[in-house]
Amino acid sequence: MFFQIGLLLIVVFNIFQVTNGTGNVEIMFLQFENPTGTTGTGECCDGFRPFCMSSCDHRFSICLDNAFSNNDIQNCPYGSQDTGEITDKDQIYFSSLIGNVSNPLNFNFNAWPGAIRIKVDVWDMDENAHDHVDFMHTVITATPSPNHTHAIRAPIRLRGRSILDIAVRIFCDENYYGPNCDQHCHRRDDVTGHYTCHPKVGQRVCNNGWQGQLCDVDVNECSVSNPCANGGTCINTLGGFRCSCRQRFTGVNCETALGSCRQNFCHNGGTCYIINSTVTCNCPVHWNGELCNERVTVCMENPCENNASCSVTGSGPVCACTDGWSGNTCNITTNNRMDTNVTTSTPKPVTTARPNIPQEPIKIYLEGEVTNNNEEQLIQGLKELIGDYSDVKEDYLLQIEKRYFRGENGELVTELMVSVVSADSENNTQISDIFSQKATDVLKNYLPLPLYGGAVTEIPRPLEEMSWVEENWYILLVISVAVILIIISVVIYTAVQRHRRQERRRNFLARNSTNIQASEMDQEFQNHLYLEMHSGTPNGVDTNNIHKTSNGT
Numbered sequence: 367m368f369f370q371i372g373l374l375l376i377v378v379f380n381i382f383q384v385t386n387g388t389g390n391v392e393i394m395f396l397q398f399e400n401p402t403g404t405t406g407t408g409e410c411c412d413g414f415r416p417f418c419m420s421s422c423d424h425r426f427s428i429c430l431d432n433a434f435s436n437n438d439i440q441n442c443p444y445g446s447q448d449t450g451e452i453t454d455k456d457q458i459y460f461s462s463l464i465g466n467v468s469n470p471l472n473f474n475f476n477a478w479p480g481a482i483r484i485k486v487d488v489w490d491m492d493e494n495a496h497d498h499v500d501f502m503h504t505v506i507t508a509t510p511s512p513n514h515t516h517a518i519r520a521p522i523r524l525r526g527r528s529i530l531d532i533a534v535r536i537f538c539d540e541n542y543y544g545p546n547c548d549q550h551c552h553r554r555d556d557v558t559g560h561y562t563c564h565p566k567v568g569q570r571v572c573n574n575g576w577q578g579q580l581c582d583v584d585v586n587e588c589s590v591s592n593p594c595a596n597g598g599t600c601i602n603t604l605g606g607f608r609c610s611c612r613q614r615f616t617g618v619n620c621e622t623a624l625g626s627c628r629q630n631f632c633h634n635g636g637t638c639y640i641i642n643s644t645v646t647c648n649c650p651v652h653w654n655g656e657l658c659n660e661r662v663t664v665c666m667e668n669p670c671e672n673n674a675s676c677s678v679t680g681s682g683p684v685c686a687c688t689d690g691w692s693g694n695t696c697n698i699t700t701n702n703r704m705d706t707n708v709t710t711s712t713p714k715p716v717t718t719a720r721p722n723i724p725q726e727p728i729k730i731y732l733e734g735e736v737t738n739n740n741e742e743q744l745i746q747g748l749k750e751l752i753g754d755y756s757d758v759k760e761d762y763l764l765q766i767e768k769r770y771f772r773g774e775n776g777e778l779v780t781e782l783m784v785s786v787v788s789a790d791s792e793n794n795t796q797i798s799d800i801f802s803q804k805a806t807d808v809l810k811n812y813l814p815l816p817l818y819g820g821a822v823t824e825i826p827r828p829l830e831e832m833s834w835v836e837e838n839w840y841i842l843l844v845i846s847v848a849v850i851l852i853i854i855s856v857v858i859y860t861a862v863q864r865h866r867r868q869e870r871r872r873n874f875l876a877r878n879s880t881n882i883q884a885s886e887m888d889q890e891f892q893n894h895l896y897l898e899m900h901s902g903t904p905n906g907v908d909t910n911n912i913h914k915t916s917n918g919t
Contacts, residue, residue, distance in 0.1 A: 389547035394470035543568025
């Protein structure tokens, strides 16, 4: 009774469930450039013009607003985030971090409005007051992708005084569909329904053999038409049917006549033989069944003993032992087991899956450079390619090595050497065949850069990021000019001071020479007067009176 009530509640919930929907806007920062290395007012971030001491310490504030709203950085109905500070860089190539904040940034929404305005405020961070550098904004209109895996990043450039390149992708959360991510659908295959969800609109799509609003009503294929050929008997089952074939016929629909090895009679590379008018398939490794269409797993060989259950993990088979047993294959009795008549058997060998790396890596040549900005997109594209064109379901690992070449016209070419690490060697073969057999038009849809098919020439040294000197050459130029001007000023000042000292010295010597000549003439006059006074009384002058007059003066 309680089970029936619970089942009824689940059905009612699935019919009348109303949701607001959920989705994400993912913004990845690619690169930023502040061409002048100054604030919004044209001042140095550190120091004073023309001698700016260092580059700016940038931090970014991101705001998501309605498409037709204003540019108020505080109005962010779809979320806002602040990045970390990136010190002493006017040109930034972002990696997985923006300062100390993870890149890309994620913003969640309840219902996609069709378009949003992205607003970015840029600041120079200082110990005291922060300086505003720039404000940029743009409006994007898009339809969300149905899920994260198939969402494509769209490159967008925001431009103000500075330049910011970002990549945006918008996608619905799991189990949400539609142009606004507001259609909820959770695929199921149980007593409440048997259906998947339409990848775009999210409507229920009944599995084969089921019908009804919740896809919980069995379809009797045998009553509609007899799907069994060659006189086979149709037997209806829940969600399907099976055919009981007459002798000399086989197949799901009894469509294959035994006794003839037609093309591809045996599946998955099996070899067909006719023995006593009976067709027999000799199956390759890992395949079994009448037509080699049943894959053999490690657990089918039953390595677990004493009623233990077997499951396969990434490292091989694992045995879940029943009470009283332990060990890798459950062949060892535990202390609390009282059955003394049980004897242990020799353990069966358990094969452990080991990674298998192809001898020759897959080589791919792309026109352009694979950097931190597009390497994640490259890996995701390769995984999507493998998922779309192979039946590889087990875990595998892609190892990528990069080398750089020059193309025929001097363009940069990246050589990718892709190695596949997988526990199953057949997976490696399938993945290798994808790259060797698929046309260029197929491969290019999964790669972030165009394929290159011309001749290449190896570059002597690998690409490196610019050194500090190359990146800040203009700072060194300003410093060098300033030093030269200072040296010239010092030389001119020294020469002027030296000329002034020499001029003062010449003036001083000239004045001293004039004074000496005047002193010598005065002394000669006095001597002449003295001789006249003591040599007699010429012209009848009384020498005593002259002497007295001279002394009395």
